Structure formats: structure tokens, C-alpha cells
Amino acid sequence: MTTWLETCQKQLARLEKTSVLADKLITLSNKTGVDIPPDLLRRLNIERPRLNRQLERLHTNRFEVAVIGLEKAGKSALLNAWLGQEILPSARERCTFTSTEIWSAQTEEDQLLFIQYYSKEEIGKLQMQRRDALLGILSERERKEIQEDFDDTEKHLSEISVFSKQKSGFSQHFVDIGEISEQLQSAVFKNRAQSLAIKRIQLKTVRLRSDRDIIFHDVPGFNSGILMHAEQATERLKNCDAIIYAKEMKQPSITGPEKEMLVIADSEDPSVKVSDKVFVVLTQADAMDDQIDFKETYTKHRSYWPSVPERRLIPVCARAHLVEFGIPSEDTLRRTKNADDKAKMKKLGINDGMVALKESINYYIDHERSGVLERRCDALVSGIRQIANEVLFKLEPIYGVFDETEIQEDDLLGKDFNQWWGREWQRIKKDFDTWYAEVIQGRKEADALGSEHFELAALHVAYDEKIEFLLTNLTTAQPDELKRIYTAGGTISMPDPREGNYKIREELFREIQKKFETELTDQLAQALQALIDQIAFKTQSLLWETEEVRKTLLHSDVDENLEQARIRHGFQVLFLRFSRVAVEAFIAKPLHARERLLNERAAEIKTLEAFYQGDDKAKHEGGLTHYLRYGLWTKLTQSSGAGSRAKAAEKPPAKSQVIQDIVNAVAAEAMPPAKKAAEEPENMSVNEPDNFEAVVAEINGDLTALLDYLKNSVFYAAGFITYCNQELERIRNRFKEMEDNDRQWIGIIRTAVKYEKNPNIPYNIAHTRRDFRMRREIAVELKEVRESCTNVF
Structure with missing residues (x-):
């Protein structure tokens, strides 16, 4: 088997x-x-x-059994008798407000009592359902019970809320089931606020068969009048494998709520009749007057359940079973008329029925199910x-019938589509190139004075604003801070001007370098990103606003942030290459201590001179070197060659000429000191500042000169505009090569047309x-x- x-x-x-x-x-x-x-x-x-x-x-x-029946039909007493312990309350007052689940536990260590409470919102919903039920047609008993529940909930609302806040509920492990009797009685019956707050009780015990995974669901009666209770009963019926139907022996007729229960059970399982899985337990069987009364009533029950085997239509005396085995509660003892229940059953010719019920259910579990x-x-x-x-x-x-030799799916967008796309792509490329030249592309020699495109002018403006902000908001350059640094380490009355000069420049140099390394390049990258976005928007517009265009063009399907970080890094490398030299030349050393720097950094200094695009002619070729050596912008000589170079300053020199000028200047710096000194004016000399005001004046002059060269020389020497144009040109070429070389755009447009993702595409x-x-x-x-x-x- x-x-x-x-x-x-x-x-x-x-x-x-x-x-x-x-x-x-x-x-x-x-x-x-x-x-x-x-x-x-x-x-x-x-x-x-x-x-x-x-x-x-x-x-x-799992094997799930729904224990159903009208309220006060004796469901709780029946389960107590099954467990051999009066653990579930079965008092005369209403005490069952929600379902109780009894689970089989494998060992004593697995035994557990768990109580789950309604949330605050669910309590409010229950009250609304009770209010609605009171407006309907009810029997006198139903109206009284629902009104009591409503009034008691309102009365104990603050206490109920305390339980509702226990999101994880209440848990208690036990070895002997008697250990939880008081807790369960208090929760379900004695503590009115707690009983109204309980949503679900789960009891795991070895009193059920431990060799099977069994669950008994003791659900609220269908005649409770509360929608939520009826919904719980319906849900249990939908998921059950068998039904224990508790029916009072004295009430053989089937009422409306009982019919509703059976209809739900039948409709959920149309292939299995209710009679195939129901156990009709006739409770309180010892309430019959005599054997004749018992047999007549039993026969009436049989007439309602003709298809149910006799072994599953079982009279049961649950309370008599509890009394017989000495495990009744005080209330059960009060409710028995006398102590001769055994004699009463003998008179009726029956026993308490619990053994027969268990054998019948065990037989069903082992064979019939x-x-x-x-x-x-x-x-x-x-x-x-x-x-x-x-x-x-x-x-x-x-x-279902189609010819495999017919056109294939890909032919839906075949020759006609390819011809249409070929014409469209040529038009799109032409429109894109025209737009790019007018809106994005800069003039030749883009880093020269006045030659950046108007769309890139924002980049230069952003750079100038950031440089000016950083240098005018230096902490070290504030008057109080300058005074503090100048006087630190010496006497207040007689500080050393040379030492103060060095100290101020040391801290100033450190602060400027740190700011340049961390705070400058974001605005430059944002300006370039705005131009990149313009290209992306334009390409998406040319391709009929197809969604996949931007992420395909800018690799944003991977991570667009990585591309932006790469751009920021590029700006930082270009800027620091020349800004570090400028800061070192103007700030690191006082005027009288720059001779070594002028020799070691001659090439970089001459580069800054060569790329200077400011209005002051004295700051062009030779002027920076002269300033760094003497603190003056006056040129060393005014030769005829200088005149020609002054004219050249009005027009940016060719790249080869700039390189040659730098080489010549470096060679001049490298000449023997004696020869160099002979060519310098005799009246040139460097006067060291001898007080705080003179030191500050020298430093402020150097800061002003640094600001000027950062704006008018470093910007061009770094090649920011050229770098931008290269990045923009790379994206421009990528847009065209993605179709000309890789045929990617046709694939995206074909997919959009094929699956009708984009109604803007003029191809149907x-x-x-x-x-x-x-x-x-x-x-x-x-x-x-x-x-x-x-x-x-």
C-alpha cells in the first residue's frame, strides 16, 4: 500500500x-x-x-483539521478532552474571540504557547464591523453579545492598546501542559482586555500524535455576527484536509450559518464531498433523557448526513470524559448535574466517545486521506x-497553423526598413554635424586669447570665479592670522621680519595647495558635463527620443558616474601640472630667496610667461622672471626684439614659436652667473622687508600676481578648452562610429519599431x-x- x-x-x-x-x-x-x-x-x-x-x-x-461549529457547541471542551487536560476555556460566558491552533510537537522541548495580538488598526476595524453588525438584523442573543463586545472594547481600549503594541506577541515554553493553564485561562477568559486583543493562539504539544505533522484549528463560530471571525473561519476551511464538525446532540436540524459553513467547504473542494472528509461530533450526548430519545435524535442526525460513514458520526461526552479521568476544571464540575455522569451514560447505552473519535481520525490519517x-x-x-x-x-x-516557409519574423523589418534607415541615417549625421559646428565646436587654437567658443566661455568664467573665491577667502591671508603667524616664536616687541615672512609663506603655501587639490575641478567638470548633456539630448532628439540612446552613448548602462569621475581627474591633472609651479614661484619663498627656484624651474616659469594672455604687456616674456627676481614688472631690456614680441602678444604665437622661446629663455637662465650679472642693470637690488607691514605688502603683491597668472596663464597653459574639445569630439565621433562601424543605432531603432516601443519613429x-x-x-x-x-x- x-x-x-x-x-x-x-x-x-x-x-x-x-x-x-x-x-x-x-x-x-x-x-x-x-x-x-x-x-x-x-x-x-x-x-x-x-x-x-x-x-x-x-x-x-501538514495535515490540517478545522474544528468548526456554532458558538457554545462545545468545540473547546472537545479539544480539552482530546488533549487530556482542560487547558482551553469552555466557561458559560463567551470566551472564544479568535482561532486557536493546536500543533503537534515532536518532543517535550518543542512545546510552546504563542499568543499574537491584533494591531491598533485591526482593533479599529473590528469595532467598525461590530457597529455595522448592530445596524443589521440580529437575534436578541447575537445583538446582546456584539453590543457587549463593542462596549467592553471601548471601555478597555487603553489596556487593549498595551497588548497591541506587542508586535512579537507572547511566547512561553513548557514541559507539562498544565504549566500554561493559568496563563491561557487568564488571556482568553479572565482578562477581558487581553481576550479582546488576541488575534491568534498557537499551542504546540505532544498531546497530539508526534509521529505526524498535525494542526487543529479551533475557529470562531459562523454565527458570531462579526465579519472578521467569519473570514477567519472561511480561510481555515479553504486550507483544511479534514473537518471536525461540533454539533449539539439536541439540535439535529442544520441552521443557516451551518449551511454556509458546509457550502464554503464544499465549493473549495468540489472533487471531494464534505462527507468524504468530515467528522460529525455530536457533543453533549449525555444531555439526552433516555435511550429512546437518544436513538431518535441520532437517527435524525443520520438523515442529514447519509453519506458520512457511521464511524465518522460520533456522539461524544467531552465533559464526562474530563470528569471520568479526574481532570475537570471547577466550572466543568459546576456544570455537571451530579457526579454520576458514568451512570447517566450507562443508562443511555453509550460511552464518552473520545476513544472512538481518536480511532476514527487516526484511521483517516493513516488510510483514507x-x-x-x-x-x-x-x-x-x-x-x-x-x-x-x-x-x-x-x-x-x-x-495554430502557419507556414514555416512564410516570411520569418526578422523579415518584418527587412529590406524596406534597411532602405528607409539608410536614408534617415545620412540625414541624421548631416544634421548632427551642422548642429555640432554651430553650437559645440570651438575655433582653432581654442586655448588662445578670445578664441574659446561662446558655449565654452562658461567654463572660463567658472574657473575665474572659483580661483578668485579661493584666493580671496584664504584663512592664512586674513589680517589677524597674518599677525599671529608673524609674531609666533619671537618676542612681540621685536619679531624677526625674515622669520615671520618664511612662516607666513609656509602656511599660506600649504593652504593654497590643499584647496587646489580638493576644491577646484568640480565646477570645471560640471561645465563640461553640461556640454556633454547637450550632445546627448541632441542625439536622443535626432533618434526620435528613443530611451536607450543616452545610456548607450554615455555608457550609463554601466555607470555614468565613472565617466564623470574620469573627467574630473583629467581636469585635476592638467591644472596641478602648472598651478603647483605658479604657487611655488610666487608664494613658497620670499623675494630675496628665489634664485635657486629661478634656476631649477626656469622651463616652467618661461612656459607660464609664454602662455600669459593678460592685458599688461610687462607681464609677458621676461616679465615674470624679472618680477620673481626683483619684485618689479619692469623688463630687463627694451631691445628691438622686445618690440616684435610685444606685437606678437597681440596675436597668439604658434606652438612651435612658443616652444622655441621657452628653449631660448631656459638657455639664457643657464648662462654663467658672471655673464648674467654683467647683463643685468647695475641699479637693480632686492630690499628685504624689515617690518610686518612690508612683509604683508610683499605677500599681498605676490598673491595678486598669482591670481593674475592663474587666470591668464595657467588656464591656457593647462589646455582646459583643448581638453574639453577633445572630450566632446570623442563623444561626437562615438555617436557616428556606433552606426557606421558597429550598426548599433539601427538595432535600437529596429527593436523600438518591432515592439512598438516608440510611436515617434516615422516608420510603421x-x-x-x-x-x-x-x-x-x-x-x-x-x-x-x-x-x-x-x-x-
């Missing part, structure tokens, strides 16, 4: 294949809903969730296959071709559905 685990594994494999088939049917219905009858779609939407729920149950491999599972899964598989066959019957005549697939493409796609999916249907057994 097949074991339960073997049956589970077999049915799980079947249902997983069926689930794949159902998913394919849903995909088809989304594409061709107009071709599938609404009734067929409705059936598919019912069967798919049902299939999912059964798959979930098989994956968890495998057959129930098979029938349920057979029905699910059959239902989905039936829907699949009907879908195939409807769709295959429309979509003919309707006949689009229809063919859809027919072919659906035909392929229909083929897959038929194959999946064949694989499901």
Missing part, C-alpha cells in the same frame, strides 16, 4: 507540471482574451488559486487539462506583418501548451 509521503511526492510532481501549464494558459489569455469565452477565463481564474493552495499544502506536508488527496489532485489536474483543451480548440483554428510595420508576428508568437505558445498538456498525467 502506498504511504502518505509517497502519495505526497507523486501528487506534488503532477501539480508542479500542471502549474506550468496553468501559467502558459494565463499568458495566452492575456494576449488573446477576446478569442477565449468569458466563462473559460472565469474557470481558469478559479482553478489557478485553488491549484496554488494545494501546492502550498503539499510543500508544507491518501485517497482523498488523490481525488483532489486528480480533479485539479483534470480541470486545468480540460481548460487547456478548450483553449486549444478555440485558438488553434485562428493561430504594415498591419498584415504585425498580425503575422502576433499569430506566429501565439502559435509557438499554443504548441508549448499542447506539449505541456501531454506531459501532465
Whole structure:
């Protein structure tokens, strides 16, 4: 005989294949809903969730039993008798406000009591449902109970809120089930605020069969009048494998709420009748007057359940069982008329029924439930296959036949599209080049004076503003800070001017270098990025605003931030190459101590002179060297050659001439000191500042000169505009080469047209071709559905 685990594994494999088939049917219905009858779609939407729920149950491999019945039908007493301990409250007052789950535990160490509470929002929802229920038609008892719940909740709202704030609930491990009796009684019955706040109780105990993973759900009665309780009961019924239906022996007729319970159980599992999985437990059987009364009442119950085997229609005396085994609560003892329950049952010719009930359920677990599972899964598989066959019957005549020799899918955008794109691409390139020349491209010799393009003028302005801001906001250059540094280390009355000069310059040099290394290049990179964005926007516009254009052009599909970081680094390298020399020349040493620097940095200094584009003619060739040596901008000689060079300053020199001038100047610096001294004016001499004011005046003059050269020389020597133009030209060339060399743009536009992603593209697939493409796609999916249907057994 097949074991339960073997049956589970077999049915799980079947249902997983069926689930794949159902998913394919849903995909088809989304594409061709107009071709599938609404009734067929409705059936598919019912069967798919049902299939999912059964798959979930098989994956968890649990046996779940819903214990249902009207309120006060004796569900809690029945479960107490099953557990052999009066642990669940069954007092005369209403004490069941939510579901209780009893789980089988494998060992005593696994036993646990867990209480989950309603949230504040859920308490508010329950109150609204109670208010709505009171406005409807209710019996006197129902109205009284719901009104009590509503009033008690309002009365204990602050106490209930304390429990609602316990997001993780309450947990208690135990060894003997009696350890949690007081806690559970208090929570569910004695503490009114706590009982109103409880949403779910989970009790794990070895009192259920530990060799099976079993869950009993004690759910609220359907006649509670509260929607949330009814929803909980419905959910338990949808997920249960069996039903223990607690029915008072004295009430053989089936009421409206009871019929509703059975209809829900039946509709969820149409392939398995309620009679195949229900255990009708006739509670309080010892309340009958005599054997005749008992047999007549039992016969009436049998008439309502003709298909239920007699072993599953069981009279039970739960309280008598508790009294018999000496484990009743005080309330149970009060509710028994006398201590002769055993005699009363003997008079009726019955026993307490608990042994028969357990044997019946154990027999169902060990034998019958495998057959129930098979029938349920057979029905699910059959239902989905039936829907699949009907879908195939409807769709295959429309979509299922196509000639493999017809045009292929790629031909939907074949020769005609290629010809159209070839013409469009030539037009796009021409328009792009024209726009680039007018808007982006700079003039020749872009780093020369006045020759940057107006779109790049913002770059120079940003640079000048940042340089001026940094140098006019130096902490070291503030008067108080200059005085502090100047007087530090010496006496206040007689500080050493030379030492003060060195100290100020040392701190000033350090501060400027640090700011230049960290604070300057961001604005330059932002200015260039704005121009790059213009190119990206233009290319996207030329390609009809297709989304993929920008990320493809700028590599933003990887990380556009990496490209921006590379640009910032490029600016920083260019700037520091010449700015460091300028700062060192003007700031690092006092005027009288620069001779060594002039010899070692002659080439760099002459480069700064050669690239100077300011208005002051004295600061051009030879002027910077003279200033650094003597503190004056007066030129060393006024030869005829100087006149020609002055004219050249008005027009930027050619690159070869600049290099030659630097070489000549460096050679002149390298001449023997004696010869050099002979050529210098006799009246030239360097006077060291001999007080604080003179030191500050020398330093401020050097800062002014540094600012001028950073703006009018370093900017051009660094080649910022050339660097920008190179970056822009690289993107421009990339845009054209991506199509001319790699055919990337045609692929992006083809995809957008093919899947109709961009209505701006002025090319449309003919309707006949689009229809063919859809027919072919659906035909392929229909083929897959038929194959999946064949694989499901």
C-alpha cells in the first residue's frame, strides 16, 4: 500500500507540471482574451488559486483539521478532552474571540504557547464591523453579545492598546501542559482586555500524535455576527484536509450559518464531498433523557448526513470524559448535574466517545486521506487539462497553423526598413554635424586669447570665479592670522621680519595647495558635463527620443558616474601640472630667496610667461622672471626684439614659436652667473622687508600676481578648452562610429519599431506583418501548451 509521503511526492510532481501549464494558459489569455469565452477565463481564474493552495499544502506536508461549529457547541471542551487536560476555556460566558491552533510537537522541548495580538488598526476595524453588525438584523442573543463586545472594547481600549503594541506577541515554553493553564485561562477568559486583543493562539504539544505533522484549528463560530471571525473561519476551511464538525446532540436540524459553513467547504473542494472528509461530533450526548430519545435524535442526525460513514458520526461526552479521568476544571464540575455522569451514560447505552473519535481520525490519517488527496489532485489536474483543451480548440483554428516557409519574423523589418534607415541615417549625421559646428565646436587654437567658443566661455568664467573665491577667502591671508603667524616664536616687541615672512609663506603655501587639490575641478567638470548633456539630448532628439540612446552613448548602462569621475581627474591633472609651479614661484619663498627656484624651474616659469594672455604687456616674456627676481614688472631690456614680441602678444604665437622661446629663455637662465650679472642693470637690488607691514605688502603683491597668472596663464597653459574639445569630439565621433562601424543605432531603432516601443519613429510595420508576428508568437505558445498538456498525467 502506498504511504502518505509517497502519495505526497507523486501528487506534488503532477501539480508542479500542471502549474506550468496553468501559467502558459494565463499568458495566452492575456494576449488573446477576446478569442477565449468569458466563462473559460472565469474557470481558469478559479482553478489557478485553488491549484496554488494545494501546492502550498503539499510543500508544507501538514495535515490540517478545522474544528468548526456554532458558538457554545462545545468545540473547546472537545479539544480539552482530546488533549487530556482542560487547558482551553469552555466557561458559560463567551470566551472564544479568535482561532486557536493546536500543533503537534515532536518532543517535550518543542512545546510552546504563542499568543499574537491584533494591531491598533485591526482593533479599529473590528469595532467598525461590530457597529455595522448592530445596524443589521440580529437575534436578541447575537445583538446582546456584539453590543457587549463593542462596549467592553471601548471601555478597555487603553489596556487593549498595551497588548497591541506587542508586535512579537507572547511566547512561553513548557514541559507539562498544565504549566500554561493559568496563563491561557487568564488571556482568553479572565482578562477581558487581553481576550479582546488576541488575534491568534498557537499551542504546540505532544498531546497530539508526534509521529505526524498535525494542526487543529479551533475557529470562531459562523454565527458570531462579526465579519472578521467569519473570514477567519472561511480561510481555515479553504486550507483544511479534514473537518471536525461540533454539533449539539439536541439540535439535529442544520441552521443557516451551518449551511454556509458546509457550502464554503464544499465549493473549495468540489472533487471531494464534505462527507468524504468530515467528522460529525455530536457533543453533549449525555444531555439526552433516555435511550429512546437518544436513538431518535441520532437517527435524525443520520438523515442529514447519509453519506458520512457511521464511524465518522460520533456522539461524544467531552465533559464526562474530563470528569471520568479526574481532570475537570471547577466550572466543568459546576456544570455537571451530579457526579454520576458514568451512570447517566450507562443508562443511555453509550460511552464518552473520545476513544472512538481518536480511532476514527487516526484511521483517516493513516488510510483514507491518501485517497482523498488523490481525488483532489486528480480533479485539479483534470480541470486545468480540460481548460487547456478548450483553449486549444478555440485558438488553434485562428493561430495554430502557419507556414514555416512564410516570411520569418526578422523579415518584418527587412529590406524596406534597411532602405528607409539608410536614408534617415545620412540625414541624421548631416544634421548632427551642422548642429555640432554651430553650437559645440570651438575655433582653432581654442586655448588662445578670445578664441574659446561662446558655449565654452562658461567654463572660463567658472574657473575665474572659483580661483578668485579661493584666493580671496584664504584663512592664512586674513589680517589677524597674518599677525599671529608673524609674531609666533619671537618676542612681540621685536619679531624677526625674515622669520615671520618664511612662516607666513609656509602656511599660506600649504593652504593654497590643499584647496587646489580638493576644491577646484568640480565646477570645471560640471561645465563640461553640461556640454556633454547637450550632445546627448541632441542625439536622443535626432533618434526620435528613443530611451536607450543616452545610456548607450554615455555608457550609463554601466555607470555614468565613472565617466564623470574620469573627467574630473583629467581636469585635476592638467591644472596641478602648472598651478603647483605658479604657487611655488610666487608664494613658497620670499623675494630675496628665489634664485635657486629661478634656476631649477626656469622651463616652467618661461612656459607660464609664454602662455600669459593678460592685458599688461610687462607681464609677458621676461616679465615674470624679472618680477620673481626683483619684485618689479619692469623688463630687463627694451631691445628691438622686445618690440616684435610685444606685437606678437597681440596675436597668439604658434606652438612651435612658443616652444622655441621657452628653449631660448631656459638657455639664457643657464648662462654663467658672471655673464648674467654683467647683463643685468647695475641699479637693480632686492630690499628685504624689515617690518610686518612690508612683509604683508610683499605677500599681498605676490598673491595678486598669482591670481593674475592663474587666470591668464595657467588656464591656457593647462589646455582646459583643448581638453574639453577633445572630450566632446570623442563623444561626437562615438555617436557616428556606433552606426557606421558597429550598426548599433539601427538595432535600437529596429527593436523600438518591432515592439512598438516608440510611436515617434516615422516608420510603421504594415498591419498584415504585425498580425503575422502576433499569430506566429501565439502559435509557438499554443504548441508549448499542447506539449505541456501531454506531459501532465
